[in-house]
Structures are given as C-alpha cells and as structure tokens.
Amino acid sequence: MKQNKHISGKLHLTGRSHFIADEAPINGMLHAKFLFSPVAHARITKLDFSKAEAYPGVHRILSAKDIPAANMIGHVIKDEPLFPTEIIMYAWQPLAMVLAEDEAVAEEAAKLIQLSYEELPLLLEAEDADAAGEWYVPERKIECGNVDAVFASAVHIMEGKTHNSGQEHFYMEGQRCRAIPFEDSRLLLQCATQSTMEVQEVVSHLLGIPAHDIVVEVPRLGGAFGGKERAATIWASMAALAAFVCRKPVQVKLTRDEDMRATGKRHPFTSLWKVAYDDKGKILAYDLQLLANGGAYADLSVAILERAMFHAENAYHIPNARIRGRACRTNLPPNTAFRGFGAPQGIFVIESIMQQIANKLGLNPLAIRRINAYQNGDITPYNQEIKECNIEAIYNKLSDNSFYQSLVEEVKAFNSANPHRKRGLGIVPVKFGISFTTALLNQGSALIWIYIDGSVSVSTGGVEMGQELSTKVAIVVSRVLGISVDDIRVESSNTQRVGNASPTAASTGSDINGNAARIAAEKLREQLREPAAKLLEKNFGFSFNPQDILFSEQRIYVHDKPEASISFKELVSFAYVERIPLGAYGYYRTPDLWFDREVGKGHPFHYYVYGAALAEVELDCRMGEHDLKKLYIVHENGQSLQERIDLGQIAGAAVQGYGWCTMEDLKWDEKGRYISANPSTYKIPGIRDIPESFHIEIMPSLSKEASVFGSKATGEPPLIYGLAVFFALQDAVQAVKPEAQLSFPATPEAILKAIY
C-alpha cells in the first residue's frame, strides 16, 4: 500500500501553514496583556486601575466586574473563576486584562495597576493538602478480591512511597486566541484549543449568550499534548470577553515565559503503597493510595486521577487490589491533561514496585514482569475482562530484538570491568485503556461534501495538532470512496460544521473522528450506487447490480468487468444532475462503555493497546550523566492506518516520556512560583538526547476490538516507554550502590544524590 505523506507537510515545510495569531493584525485589533498575581494564595485588598487607565493608548482594562454573566470557567466541576474576585489561588493567576492597540502599551500599562493583598497560608504539596482534607471530590476507590486477608497471611510484604514530578507541555506554539466580533452579539473565536465544544460552552455561560452566537474555529495547533484540552479555555474566554465588551477584535497571545508560569502541567503524584508477594515474585495483593497534586482548581484532575487508578496495575494481573485515589487542591496553577492523563503516574508506581521486588528476589526485570503478566480471561480490578492480551508475544519479540540474554551478560561484564561507568537495563510494559473514561465523551461527528468537480471536503470535530489526524481521516475517506488522498481536503475544526465535538484527546482522535468520517463516507458511497449503475449502463449498454459496484482507485466498476468503468469525477457530476445528495453527516459512538463510580466496576475501555520497551544506559557515576545507548520498543496497534505516522507518534512520545523522567525538572519555590519556567532552565530533550540506537517495531494484530479499519490508538501509550530509561538508570545506580533509590526526575543531581 502506498504510504501517504503528512497532509500538511508541504505547508509546514514551506512555512505556509496557518497558525492562529501568526498573521497580520486585523485593523483596530486590541492586544491583551495581563496583570498576573505575584503570590500564590492571598486575599485581594485593592486592585486600582486608575494609573494604568490613564496611560496613553490604553483602550480598556477588564476584570471580574466586567463579566456579563457568570464569572465561571470551571467545566465539569464549577470552581474556577475567569478572574478571582477576592481570593488569589495560584501564582501568576491573571487578575486583570489590559487592552490596547499597541502591545507594548498594554504591557507597560499592566505594570501600573496597583494591587494590594494579604497573603494566606499556602498548600503546595499533595500530601499536605491531603492531610488538610483539600479534595475536589471525596476519595475514589476500586477494589477487588480480599486485600486484607492476603496481607494477614502473606510471606513477603513491602511498603513504600513513590513520587513523580510534574511536566511542562512545552508545545512549540503557545496559548493564544483571536476573538472577532461580528453581527450583533456574535463572536468568531480563532482559538488554539483541543476542545471546541468546551470553549463554546464556557464562553456562552460567561457572556450569557447562546452557543450558536459563538463560532470556534481551529485550523491546527502547533502542538498541544493535553495542554490545550482544558488549559486553553481561560485564554479563549479572556479574548471572548474582551471582544464582546469592546466590540473589537482582540488577540490574546502568551509569551513563552508567561505560558510556562501561568498554565497547569502534568500532575505530580505522591503514592503510598503496600504489596504482598510470594517467593516467585508473583504479586498477591496491592494496596495503593494515589494522591494527585491538582493545583488551585479541579480542572480535569478527577478524571486524571481515575485514569491513574485504572492503570495502577498496568500489564499485571493482581487478584487482590485496593486502589484509592484523592485529587488534592493546592496553590499551584491548575494541573491539567498531559499525554497519558494520569496513566503514566499510576504505571510508574507499580513499575517501581516490580523493580524493588525483582531486586529483593534476585529476578531479572523481564522475568518478574512475565510472572505477573495478564493472560486472556483475567479480570482487571475494575472488572473488565482481558480479551486480546498479547504481552507475552511482545516480551518475546522485545527479548529477541534486543538479544536480551546476551545484553544482560554484556552489561554485567562491562560493570565489573569499569569502576566509574556503569550500564543498566530497564524494562517497562504498557497496557493502555482506550476510550474517554467519561463515557459520554466517546462520540463524534463528521461532515463530508463531495463538490461537483469530484474534490472532497471533510470536516470532523477533531483537532489537528501534529498527530496527523487529518492525514488519517483522509486515508479513511479515501479507502471508502476509492479516491486519492490528494483529492480530499480535511478542514479545520469548526463548531458551525461540527458541533458538540468532544476534545481531541485520550488518544481517541482517529478512532472517533475516523469512524464518524467512515460512516459519512459510507453513506455517500451508498447514495452513489444507484447513479453509478445508471451511468455504467448508459455508457456500456448492459445492466449492473448497484450492490456489486466497487469504488477503487478513482474508478467505479464491477469486479468481473474492470474495463467497463467510469471515473469518480464522472460519477459525481452525473449524480449531481440526477439530484443525488453529495453531502453526508456521520455520527459515531463507541459501543459498550460504562463505569459505575460508586462500586468502582465497569467496562470503561473499548480496547487496550499493549507494548513494552527496553532501555540501556551508560552512567558516568562521578558526574551523574548518562548516555542512552539503546531504546527498543515493541508496540502492538492492530492494523495501522499509516505506519509512518504511528512510528512518529511512538518515537515522539517515548522521547517526551524520557524527558519527563530524566531532565525535565519542574521546580517551584517556597512561595509556589515556578522557578524553572523558561527554556533556559527547563530542558526538554534535544536532538543529542535521542537513543544512540532507537529501534521501534510495530507489531500488527488482528484485534476484533480495534477501531476504524482495525487500527488502534497511538497518541498516549508510547509516552510510558520513556520510563524504561528511568529504571535503566536505577539499575545502573544500583550497580554502584545496591540499596540506592533514585528520585524522580533522574537528573545528574538526583543520580549523584542517590549514589553518595
């Protein structure tokens, strides 16, 4: 099969692709700049705009009192104001917005706003907030088997606490929105969001206008990774409010440093655990408490916590498990979705435990993972049956590809020959549940037009952000209609064309939108059968059964008479004359999803994606620096729609995960202000950081559970492969000092601290 290129590739490469707000200003457009809070928790005693308003060129200054309807941008849990009226909840929370035609004027004037406040006590760590009972919702629990009974009689019990730090999204394109008022009270929001529906809904409530007065348009995003799922809403709301109040176009565009300081990140988790296991290393019972540091407002924290709980056992069958989770309110910017959405945090805990048990029992990292692996027919702690688990085959492949047995020997030999350099191996499997765990989000729509020249326009609710959703949607439509991808344009995501769109998130983008597009395209194909038979008969003089007609490679024909064919274009113009509809709407909902939160049981996932990674590092034990020598990945993903796209997703996610657990060091000071909030102090991987040998194998499978054309999701699961490097480093550190425990992230500083 021909491998299609990135549908926007040529535009990206020539700098011609359109990104929001990277374009000429609209005449009369106002630029917004903000007064950001200098403190993380305080009571506002004075907010005086008089000096700022007097600054020449200032158009207007807006704050909470200017909001026409409800000062509320919280979505599922309604706890987040657009501007705080009394209590500042996090450092860099926007307190007021200055509007001026000149950006520099707005910036200067914002400095003249006078703010007084009384500081309030801070909560910054999840454990402190937990102790104070600061939860958005009561504790969540998933339980199976009889945990207490097993602990009462277990031979081996281990207890511990693990911690992972947050992660800055570092999408290359920052948060931004352009709001353009038109006709009466209507607004066009060109907005860098993953969630057109949420922006529309929140802005509608904020301004007190109906949703149909708000058009949200997203051409594409310059990266998002979850950071524009919920976190984009506040900036869209700012632009919308200003444009609505001022009746002028308004641009909100954060600088990199503003973006890094003011927006939420991946959740740091602190996890308290206890585990019982037998002599062979089989885990018998697991008692886990996950504490998510959610930041100042609920945002998506509860759903993220839930996904962490759903992934707490990762690829292992643990018959007795009690998984409790509490999402804690702290005074950090509201933490939010980030690729993996809690799953990496939950998986990190069980993988740490596996490693510790293996060390105790002298098992190698692969052996202990095989002993505990899920088998078909096993039941997860939340009662979903495992049906298509192929982790055993994945381990075999990983072991073969990496020559695992000899690698283990090589590492041993190297380590005994080198006092100051140590190698280490780390293995991490992944079982990742696909579907939004909030079942209602698992629906989507598509709208397709075939124009009379035969060119095709496809709209879905999905947002293109580099994951090449648009290429995949085009591939799906091209397969159904038998036309070339080059004849298909995948449009921006726009609420006028596709309303009520779920966020493009949870790795479901191509499943939901691809299926909706497939359904719309199938409708069109069915509608075209009658005119096709008619035209074929007209051209070739014998009759055709409409149901036998094939649509393939731009031609329309029946199987046994391929020479008697018409082109897709001919068919389309004929169908138009025949007054056959050339547009169709497709709707898809993922079947069989439910989950009962009260009892912690259900069927939250449509299917699982499986895979495993092996990393080899070489550590300079004196400097704490390492080289990532190898990263082997085996990833199962059904029947890939386009393998190169999936390979790109896997490589990108793995490197992102590697960055998270090694060099991305998110720090805040005692006042709750991010201090590594710029690219000179917060380091994401660069080109020199990629594995010296990077081997990714996609393992096709004939999954019955898989989604559109047998394909599976790829966006999030591979992020977890990066964690293999953490465990490889842990292994290398323990080659120096067997009892050493490496803290997260494994920076050179953390490594030296663990060793010395």
Next chain:
Amino acid sequence: MIETQRESANRITFYLNGKLTIETIPAGLSTLDWLTQTKQMHGTKCSCNEGDCGACTVVIAYPKEGNIVYEAITSCLYPAAKLHGRHLITVEGMGEPERLHIIQQALLEHHGTQCGYCTPGFVMSMFALFATHKHPDKETIFSALEGNLCRCTGYQSILDAAEEIAANYAPADIVPDWCRAVEQELFSFNQAATMILEASGSPRLVQRYMVPEDFKSLFDIHAVEPDSRFIAGGTDLMVQMNISRKSFPILIDLTRIPQLQRIYLQQDGLHIGSAVTYSQLLDSWIVKHDYPALHKLISQIASQQIRNFGTLGGNIANASPIGDSLPMLLALDAILILQSELEVRNVPIREFFVSYRQTALKKGEIIREIILPPQPRGCFIRSHKSAKRKSVDISAVVSVIRVEMDGSHIGNAVLALGGVAATPMLSAVFGTMLNGKAINELIADDIAEAVKAEFEPLSDVRGSAEYRSRLIYTHILAYLDELKEVLS
C-alpha cells in the same frame, strides 16, 4: 519606564531572499520582530523569544575570509540593524509546496514534521548546514541541529532526513541559484548605513542603535552619550530586552569595527578580537590545533545559531559566574587588551572579575582583544561542563584544569571553576597542593576535599549547593585520574 523620545532608526541595505532591500529599522528591533511585525512574513516562528528553541532560525549569508558563508542564527536575538550588507534567507525563500527544496523533500519523505511549528527553523538550520558542509558526519549534524527543539517527533525522523541529505547531496545542490546570484554583490557591497530620525507611536526599549565602523566614531559616540551600552553579538542583551523588557536607550554595536574581528598569532600568544564569534574560533585552525581544550569547551556553548554571532568578548564583558568560556580563560591565564578613547591597557583576566557581574572595565572602555598565551607542549588541559541536558544548557558547574609538568614533577597546576561563586574563580589551594609534587604523591581524595571546602556555592534552579560541591569534588577526581593515565 520606557522612554518615547529622541528615537532614531537605522536605514540599512541588504538582501532579503535574493532581493535588494532598503529598509528603515526601528532602533533595537530584532530580525524576528521585523519579519513578522513589519513585513508580515509569518513563516519564521516565535516560540521562546530567548534563543533557546530555534523556531525562529533564519540564515544570513555574508563574506568572510574570501568566502560567502551561510550561517544559521536565532532571529529573535539578532538585531535587524546588523543585517546591513548581508543576505537574509528565510523559509519563504526556500521551496514552494509543489517545488520543494531538497531539504524539505527529505523531511517530507521521512515524516520529519508533525505539528509544524518548529519545522521552518529546522529547514533553515539544515540549509546552513548543507550549504556549508559536504557529507557532514553525525556529530556535525548534531551541532547544527542541537539548537532546534521539537516536541513532537523525537527527532529520529529529522535525523534520518538529515543523514540522507548528507549522504546524497553537496553544497552545490543545496544553495539555490538566486543565492549564488547575490554572492558577488555581497563581496562588492559598499553602501553606507545611515541613521534617520523617526518617531514611533510605540514605546521602545532602545532609542538609538549605533553601528560605528572605526574606533574614532565609536569613542566619539560614547563621549556624547556616556550612558550608552556596548553590544557585541547581543545574545544576552537581547534576551534582557525580549524577556525582562529591560531598556537600553542607546546601544553601540562593536561588531563592524575591523580591529575587533581579527584572529592573529603574535609572539605573546593568540590574539582574538573581542567581536570574533564562537563559530569563527571553532573554524580557526590555530584554535583547533593549539588550544584544543578551548575548542571543545566552545563547541559546548549554546547552539550553532547562537555561536554564529555570540562573541568571546561578550561572554567576558558579561561576567556571568556561569559564563562557560571564562574558567578556560582563567586557566590559560589570558590577557585582555582594554581600550578607551585615551588609553590601551593590558589586564590579566585573573584580575578582571571584581565581584558579581562587576569587572575591571572602566566607563567607556571596551575589550579590544583577548590574548591566549602559548601553551607548552604536553600541557594537560581539560574541561568539564555539568548540566542537565547534553547540549544548549547552562552549566551548574564548569571547570578547567591546567597542569604543566616540570620534569617528573608538577610545575604549575591551576583549577578554574564557574558556577561555584559570584565570579568565575581560580582555586587557591589546588595549585599549592599539586605544585612540586610527583604524580604518585598526589592523594586525589584529599585534594578534591580541600578544593571542595574552599568554595561555598549557592543553591539555585540549576543545582543545589550540595550538588555543586559534589561536582567540584568529582570533577577533580576525574581530572586527576586522567592526568595519571596520560603521564604514565
């Protein structure tokens, strides 16, 4: 507070994607802002505005030592006034969607673009690389691309594309005809830049950006405007403007003065003009051959896009305690030639750093040259930079050791450190503990402990005090191990 009066602009002549252009540049405006805000050319992307991400990379071509060089720069930190007489090449000048450049085609084939925001920057970095290098090796590719961040691809696809181009194409295939056509004009370029008065409606951080071409006019300007600041590459001053919004009412650019651009060998050592860029040093055969440790350390400073206009002189004058090149200059016992209107004086660099970001420079004085004394054969010089990321990172600790043997004994040993005190420092105890000793008399642990005890580093975002102390210790152990090995 930003001033709004006495503004002027630079009227400059240059080439933009092959076309001769005469433009009025508001004082201090960056090339990126000029492209996106004045010209509404939005192919070049702004992602960080502080030189750390490479999304805004463009290429400049200009004559250097008889050749036309093509150099990638971060346009966010490059004052547009510096473009005078040069050829600015942006992504808009490269291929078109249906007529892609070789580089773009390779990136397309290898899926080297996902969200697309970093892509124009990568295209331009690769253009500079392949316009200059025939069949570059992996290390050269890494050097050229280490300053471009991508959050989507994990780089493997980009590297694959680069390696394919490296294998199959030469500069002759890469540099388009319209670039070649401008090259002759760049050699013969002799138009003057002028200053014109222009009131802008917008508050500006810089009122005047002066570009003197000789010492006389340089010091004349300074005499009239004693509060003016000197700017060389500008890779730090521009960050202060872009990010901290710091105002520099009058800037005097040093990079057009011919005396400051030379590298030449004298009896007292290698003379390096203060406006010589890091890239020029890396290209210098003398540096490569006679000062390999300096060469290595400079290759680890910042990114290609910054090294192409960042200067050694700027690094010294900036006097940051974590300026990467400074410990090396301390260890080599470099001499600085300082020049003011009335005086030229030599100051050893070991006396130059007075206190935190304070130097021996007097008002109106510039660094004219840096003299690197000749290093005796067999002199052991090593450096190590400790940072979170392999490249384009500021160090937590950077150190340099220099040991000169005197027969079988150590004649002179120095250890210089950055990141452990308010200024780059020489260890006082290191020399005393080593000098006069035979190698086998050295007790590495004791030496490392003693030097560690000498410094009380601070904790900051790049590392805790304990970590920095630990690094002092381990750097020394590693050096002494290697020293023993080399000598035995």
